[in-house]
Amino acid sequence: MGSNNITQTGHAVHAVDLHLHHEEQSFWRKYIFSTDHKVIGIQYGISSLLFLLFGFTLMMVMRWQLAYPGEPFPAMKFVLPFVVIGLIVILVSGFRPSLGTLVGVLLIGMGALVYFLGNGDERFPDGIMLPEYYNQLGAMHGTIMVFLGVVPLAVGAFGNYVMPLQIGAPDMAFPKLNMASYWVYFVGGIVMLYSFFIPGGSAQSGWTSYPPLSDITVPGFWGGQTFWLIGMVFLITSSLLGSVNFITTVLQLRAKGLTLMRFPFFVWAQFVTGFLLLLAFPPLEAAGVLQLMDRLAGTSFFLPSGLVVSGQIWPNSGGGNPLLWQHLFWFLAHPEVYVLILPAMGIVAEIITNNTRKPLWGYKSMVYSIIFLGFMSFIVWAHHMFLTGMGTAISSFFQTTTMIISIPSVIILSCLFISLYGGSIRFNTPMLFALAFLPMFGIGGLTGLPLGLSASDIPLHDTYYVIGHFHYVVAPGTIFALFAGIYYWFPKITGRTMNETMGKVHFWGSFVCMNVIFFPMLIQGLAGVSRRLYDGGQQYAHAQNVLYLNEVMSIGAWVMALFQLVFIINLFMSMRRGKKVESNHWEATTLDWSATSSPPIAHGNFAKLPEVYHGPYEYSLPGNGKDFAPQNEPMKA
Amino acid sequence: MEEFLNLPPDGSQHGPALDGLIGIVHWLMFALFFGWGIFYIFTLIRFRKSRNPKANYAGVKSHFSNYLEVSVLVIEVILLVGFSIPLWSKRVDAFPAEKDALRIHVVAEQFAWNIHYPGPDGKFGRRDIKLIDTDNPLGLDRTDQDAKDDITTINQLNLPVNKPVIIDLTTKDVIHSFNLPFYRAKHDAIPGTSIPIWFTPVKTTEQIREELRHGFSIAAAMKKVGKVVLPQMTKTSLRKGMDMRDQMIMQDVTDSSGSSLVAKGDHLNAENIERIIGAGMNEVSNRSVANLEKFVLMEEQKTGAGEMIAGKNEALTEDVVTKLAEAGVKEVTARQASYIDPFVVMEQYADKSGTQICAKGDPLTEELITKFAEAGMNEIVLAPATPTEIACAQLCGLGHYRMRGYVTVQTPEEFKAWYDQEESALNPPAGDATSGVPTDSTSTSAVQESQH
Amino acid sequence: MEIPYTVTPRPDSGLFNAKLGIWLFLASEVMLFGALFTTYILMRIGAPDWPHGELDVPLATVNTVVLITSSITMVMAWASLVMKDFKKYKMYIGLTFLAGVIFLIIKGFEYGHHISAGELPSSSTFLAIYFTMTGLHGLHVIGGMIVNGYFWGSGSKMWKTEPERFTNRIEVAGLYWHFVDLVWIFLFPVFYLL
Amino acid sequence: MEATTNIEEFKKHHVRKYIIVFVSLMGLTIVTVTVASFHLSVTTAIMVALLIAAIKGSLVASYFMHLISEKKMIFMTLILTVVFFAVLMGLPLFHHANPITIK
Ligand code: HEA
Ligand code: HEA
Numbered sequence A: 001m002g003s004n005n006i007t008q009t010g011h012a013v014h015a016v017d018l019h020l021h022h023e024e025q026s027f028w029r030k031y032i033f034s035t036d037h038k039v040i041g042i043q044y045g046i047s048s049l050l051f052l053l054f055g056f057t058l059m060m061v062m063r064w065q066l067a068y069p070g071e072p073f074p075a076m077k078f079v080l081p082f083v084v085i086g087l088i089v090i091l092v093s094g095f096r097p098s099l100g101t102l103v104g105v106l107l108i109g110m111g112a113l114v115y116f117l118g119n120g121d122e123r124f125p126d127g128i129m130l131p132e133y134y135n136q137l138g139a140m141h142g143t144i145m146v147f148l149g150v151v152p153l154a155v156g157a158f159g160n161y162v163m164p165l166q167i168g169a170p171d172m173a174f175p176k177l178n179m180a181s182y183w184v185y186f187v188g189g190i191v192m193l194y195s196f197f198i199p200g201g202s203a204q205s206g207w208t209s210y211p212p213l214s215d216i217t218v219p220g221f222w223g224g225q226t227f228w229l230i231g232m233v234f235l236i237t238s239s240l241l242g243s244v245n246f247i248t249t250v251l252q253l254r255a256k257g258l259t260l261m262r263f264p265f266f267v268w269a270q271f272v273t274g275f276l277l278l279l280a281f282p283p284l285e286a287a288g289v290l291q292l293m294d295r296l297a298g299t300s301f302f303l304p305s306g307l308v309v310s311g312q313i314w315p316n317s318g319g320g321n322p323l324l325w326q327h328l329f330w331f332l333a334h335p336e337v338y339v340l341i342l343p344a345m346g347i348v349a350e351i352i353t354n355n356t357r358k359p360l361w362g363y364k365s366m367v368y369s370i371i372f373l374g375f376m377s378f379i380v381w382a383h384h385m386f387l388t389g390m391g392t393a394i395s396s397f398f399q400t401t402t403m404i405i406s407i408p409s410v411i412i413l414s415c416l417f418i419s420l421y422g423g424s425i426r427f428n429t430p431m432l433f434a435l436a437f438l439p440m441f442g443i444g445g446l447t448g449l450p451l452g453l454s455a456s457d458i459p460l461h462d463t464y465y466v467i468g469h470f471h472y473v474v475a476p477g478t479i480f481a482l483f484a485g486i487y488y489w490f491p492k493i494t495g496r497t498m499n500e501t502m503g504k505v506h507f508w509g510s511f512v513c514m515n516v517i518f519f520p521m522l523i524q525g526l527a528g529v530s531r532r533l534y535d536g537g538q539q540y541a542h543a544q545n546v547l548y549l550n551e552v553m554s555i556g557a558w559v560m561a562l563f564q565l566v567f568i569i570n571l572f573m574s575m576r577r578g579k580k581v582e583s584n585h586w587e588a589t590t591l592d593w594s595a596t597s598s599p600p601i602a603h604g605n606f607a608k609l610p611e612v613y614h615g616p617y618e619y620s621l622p623g624n625g626k627d628f629a630p631q632n633e634p635m636k637a
Numbered sequence B: 001m002e003e004f005l006n007l008p009p010d011g012s013q014h015g016p017a018l019d020g021l022i023g024i025v026h027w028l029m030f031a032l033f034f035g036w037g038i039f040y041i042f043t044l045i046r047f048r049k050s051r052n053p054k055a056n057y058a059g060v061k062s063h064f065s066n067y068l069e070v071s072v073l074v075i076e077v078i079l080l081v082g083f084s085i086p087l088w089s090k091r092v093d094a095f096p097a098e099k100d101a102l103r104i105h106v107v108a109e110q111f112a113w114n115i116h117y118p119g120p121d122g123k124f125g126r127r128d129i130k131l132i133d134t135d136n137p138l139g140l141d142r143t144d145q146d147a148k149d150d151i152t153t154i155n156q157l158n159l160p161v162n163k164p165v166i167i168d169l170t171t172k173d174v175i176h177s178f179n180l181p182f183y184r185a186k187h188d189a190i191p192g193t194s195i196p197i198w199f200t201p202v203k204t205t206e207q208i209r210e211e212l213r214h215g216f217s218i219a220a221a222m223k224k225v226g227k228v229v230l231p232q233m234t235k236t237s238l239r240k241g242m243d244m245r246d247q248m249i250m251q252d253v254t255d256s257s258g259s260s261l262v263a264k265g266d267h268l269n270a271e272n273i274e275r276i277i278g279a280g281m282n283e284v285s286n287r288s289v290a291n292l293e294k295f296v297l298m299e300e301q302k303t304g305a306g307e308m309i310a311g312k313n314e315a316l317t318e319d320v321v322t323k324l325a326e327a328g329v330k331e332v333t334a335r336q337a338s339y340i341d342p343f344v345v346m347e348q349y350a351d352k353s354g355t356q357i358c359a360k361g362d363p364l365t366e367e368l369i370t371k372f373a374e375a376g377m378n379e380i381v382l383a384p385a386t387p388t389e390i391a392c393a394q395l396c397g398l399g400h401y402r403m404r405g406y407v408t409v410q411t412p413e414e415f416k417a418w419y420d421q422e423e424s425a426l427n428p429p430a431g432d433a434t435s436g437v438p439t440d441s442t443s444t445s446a447v448q449e450s451q452h
Numbered sequence C: 001m002e003i004p005y006t007v008t009p010r011p012d013s014g015l016f017n018a019k020l021g022i023w024l025f026l027a028s029e030v031m032l033f034g035a036l037f038t039t040y041i042l043m044r045i046g047a048p049d050w051p052h053g054e055l056d057v058p059l060a061t062v063n064t065v066v067l068i069t070s071s072i073t074m075v076m077a078w079a080s081l082v083m084k085d086f087k088k089y090k091m092y093i094g095l096t097f098l099a100g101v102i103f104l105i106i107k108g109f110e111y112g113h114h115i116s117a118g119e120l121p122s123s124s125t126f127l128a129i130y131f132t133m134t135g136l137h138g139l140h141v142i143g144g145m146i147v148n149g150y151f152w153g154s155g156s157k158m159w160k161t162e163p164e165r166f167t168n169r170i171e172v173a174g175l176y177w178h179f180v181d182l183v184w185i186f187l188f189p190v191f192y193l194l
Numbered sequence D: 001m002e003a004t005t006n007i008e009e010f011k012k013h014h015v016r017k018y019i020i021v022f023v024s025l026m027g028l029t030i031v032t033v034t035v036a037s038f039h040l041s042v043t044t045a046i047m048v049a050l051l052i053a054a055i056k057g058s059l060v061a062s063y064f065m066h067l068i069s070e071k072k073m074i075f076m077t078l079i080l081t082v083v084f085f086a087v088l089m090g091l092p093l094f095h096h097a098n099p100i101t102i103k
């Protein structure tokens, strides 16, 4: 494991720390079934990055079909990069048992997986993708990106690693639960992946899994949908365990003097996220159980009476309600989208303050906004369902709440913009990603407005406009913030920095490509092109004059993959070869940097529990000497 | 703004209001984006480290952002109260009086739209799921008095212009979404409930088509002419365990009793290879799969014996390729076909000598394209043959992408003519024995409808 | 480094970690069962008629009594620890466990009866939601029994080394167990009496 | 509970309380079963049964789960939960109250 490097480069303080508190643990206890939040954070990080890559690959395969409908799929072209990059990663990790080597092997394994997924009669008879397979890829891309990629990375990895350090806690409040949460997530991921291998393939009813479709396609136990549901139950359970842990940790283990209004914004983001996960996920767990009952026990929770499928009367008791699923799903899924964005906002706030060398402008209003945002996110869910038969009263309620919820986002974004003013801006790689987050999230958020008004949602609902809207928020939004976080905390984790040149190549390449991919979606959406179309809209007259964009977007996606390769190589090369740096490399004020030595690994984060004397972002305080005042040092002024 | 956003043409009465709202929201979006965008770029340049080495602790002192946030809120309230809510209420509360409107039932299924008109009596006949079969996808009970005159069609919705239409929407199986992009109508069809929607078409399909006129470059189409190398017949010796699915079998193979094992045209996959070997053969003639359907021939093709294989402008289907392979043709001149969706020509065109090439409304064929090229024309004007369509906006299974129906909005006279024709096909005036089952109207293609 | 406030409450919140943790967990359970109760209401509204008296009220009443009793024994188990009476604790927690067993046996009889009468979850939405909710509740009972069984058995060794921590654990386990009881208090009228 | 609690004190105050609660729970169980056999109208029956269940539930929560003397932080969490629980319970309302119909 790469943590080998980490221990090797450990500082003296940390070695003492280890010595004081812990006898040497076995390999398994230390790296695999570890209860240390930092190790678990890294486990989450690696797994979720791999899942992100996998989700991206599924999409690249789909984009082939969208760009060149009905043309044979060149599977090898998609497999080769994995093999090559896997070999490179093994190479830069120096052919020894290490985290890098493991990931290299996994990447090659993923190449094999992609080979499997790119061939076979039940997927690509005569090399041409089947429509049902397209649907599988779409459903799994959405699910994997959201539940196995971004949330575990934003919450499981960053939350776990950074949050306890930032509040001066020795670990999470329930370390064993933390470990359980990771392994339950892991099992959920395996179940999801496994579903590709069963007869009939994986789930194919979209990541939203609307019944009756999800109930009746490949029914019975051996349907991919069953695996999807079981996988979801695991993932939800994992999130629940995690959120209990996060909230308790924040409230109980914060350092002396760290009052709520002295929290770094990232901690606030994680704290609110914890509540969203805690209270929004259970209804989906319930819905998952109900759908499992529908599939396995033949109940009719989501099946009304009188269904006729392919000319046959569907054998069931009837009496159920298909919209119930949608309500329960969106009751989760709208808060869930804020789970995707809040940690990202937290990361961006940390990096922007650090690299403008000035306090966060409007910290308090940002905190109130994020709390309000979290609260409101529970009562907007039906804006996903405007076209399911809503009268004026209910639709007015939900569009009003939707408009209201956009205000705190506007406030947060405004504060971040204004924070730039008067700063002394350092344009390093993490800062570039964090800065790009702002306009990209801006586009994504703004395009939410016409969707949030029920009248203008009529032409736009279920078109590529929606796809464009949320990809702008999650891909160049959240994913960029997560990249920023990786570049930013990498020195904390490894004691080395990532290569700046490669970082900048990665940034500019991704920035351009993201827009090439997602802006055309808005154009297609305004033209009325529906989403989830196997042939990208070829059948439809209204799509004809925007069809050429399909190829543009696909090429954008493939080119972007090349820039991600730069990132992967950078990541693993820097673990071994990156420049060694001081423990507070960025001259930051928060406890994660200032009170610990870098990199702290194994149990025990602090030689002595820190005490906090002031707010989180005291940069460039006049008369304070150096331009930053760590939270654990009393201010001179 | 609406033009800038490139919204599709709109033929409904309420559409301009919806489009207008989309336009206004986008104004707000652009204002916010460019406002903040300029501020952003300015600060990035002005406060870069090399220009401003020391940060200012206090930063911005003014509270302009508060005013900004409040004004965003105010604008949103205006959008809600002034636009969105009234517009929505109009869609779901202000249904036209039954007597002024045409009422239709639409029943979706995987993957088609069943349309049910009540007929002259204005009453919908009873539908019963037990009666559903391939000939009667709606399960209409024709013995019911009200059902006798009901017209049913599949994927073909005819509407008179300027008359409000109320559609009761439901589905037999999964959730679909009834989507008329050119009439700004979209609503989910939910099994187990019937949901009414309404709109008034104010433009006929014909008019929409006029708005969709666009140029088509014959010159560009002709640039795609080239030599196409055809796959050749070969003989392959077979071994067990081989898999050559990209090869097509070029002969029929039967077992000793004469029943067919594989047919000409089948793929040479592992299963078929096993069968052939099982029949005691170890060699088969084959050619590689061509997948050249997108090409059309630029010259006639004959066998050595002078027998016709395929005419000019014919597509290189597998069948044609097979025949060419058998005839030993190695290479042909062909052109990549230009269109997928059918288009019609929107002008009358004549060649230099004045001979008419096509009339307005003629479907664009590969043959026509060649003719235009030969007449030395560079550009013609086209429009989609069936622009007004019913799309399905909700994922509904593997055929979701091809769940396409047609709306044909006609003048009242045309509509009446169509209605009467359907009606008389149903209940022929004189005792015609073939009556009873409604005709499937998909054959009445929209192109012919609107041409007259 | 030890994790603080596992035993003693944090001064400003007045809570030890596990207490906050279990309440958060219970909050999520409230939302879980909330979703199911909502489902119940929707199914009931949507059904043309809702069966009455199909379920065995006497058996369920007995089960209600059993669960309520187990709640008091649970709280007494904890109270015994507070009063430093480990023997009584053992008895009470044992009784709690036993009550769980009885509850499940009775429930099992009920299930068996329905199934042999051909009343399956697939027969109607009433039976569907009945089986789902009571089944999920049953799983919660089993979960609680595993915990209680552990604290009755090998888990109770902690009393000797860290009595306060052990008392806290029993309090936390108790909170969970009472919640399971509380859910049943609602399930009982909703399915059997209405 | 604080380790310093006087055992006798505890017995008097708490254990007695638990027993009273237990007895009331039993009583209420009997009441609700008896009421159910009265053939009240459906709405009344539902109101009564849910009212009794609510009383029983709050007894369990207040005394067995010590909510009545619980710390502020837990109350805040539960209030939040109750709000969202109410939203969840309102879901059928959202669904049924306002369908599109032709008047
Ligand atoms: C992280 C994820 C995320 C976020 C943050 C949001 C944020 C918002 N979303 Fe989005 N949404 C999704 C993810 C997200 N959404 C997903 C995944 C779907 C589709 C699910 C599916 O169907 O599969 C979806 C779908 C969706 C719909 C349903 C559309 C449909 O199906 O018809 C609606 C409708 O109301 C909506 C609205 C909104 C609104 C109003 C916001 C608001 O919160 C946005 C508020 C933000 C702003 C208003 C920006 C502020 C900008 C400025 C201050 C100026 C910026 C200037 C510069 C940058 C220079 N979203
Ligand atoms: C978090 C959520 C998320 C993210 C990040 C993405 C990212 C992307 N999505 Fe995704 N998408 C969804 C969620 C997401 N998507 C959802 C929910 C749907 C709807 C599904 C449905 O219809 O049901 C959807 C649907 C969807 C569609 C529509 C399909 C259809 O309707 O038929 C398309 C089309 O192009 C698309 C494309 C892309 C592309 C090109 C990216 C790219 O931005 C991808 C970029 C990826 C990366 C940048 C990964 C980088 C990772 C690494 C570099 C890993 C490094 C690894 C190691 C170090 C080991 N997506």
Ligand code: CUA
Pocket (backbone or CB within 6 Å): B109, B111, B175, B176, B177, B392, B393, B394, B395, B396, B397, B399, B400, B401, B403
């Ligand atoms: Cu029907 Cu999509």
Ligand SMILES: [Cu+2]
Pocket (backbone or CB within 6 Å): A333, A334, A337, A380, A381, A383, A384
């Ligand atoms: Cu939403």
